[in-house]
Amino acid sequence: MQKITNLTNGPIELDGKDGKKIVPAYGSVEGEFAGEYLTILEASNAVTVEAIRPAKADAKSKGKQ
16 A cells, blocks of 8 residues: 655546545545556656555554554
C-alpha cells in the first residue's frame, strides 16, 4: 500500500488497482498502485510516494510495545 501526496495546487486523478482516486490539492490518498505507475508518478515531481504498512501490521506492532 502506498500514500500519494499531491504537491500541486490542483487535484490529480490517479489510476489505482481498485479504480480511480482523486487527490485534492496538497492532499493525500492511500491505496494500491502498480509498480510502473508509481515510477512514473515519482518522476513527475508533482507527488511524493510513501510505502505504508497495512493496518493489521500496525495493530500487531502496537500490541508488542
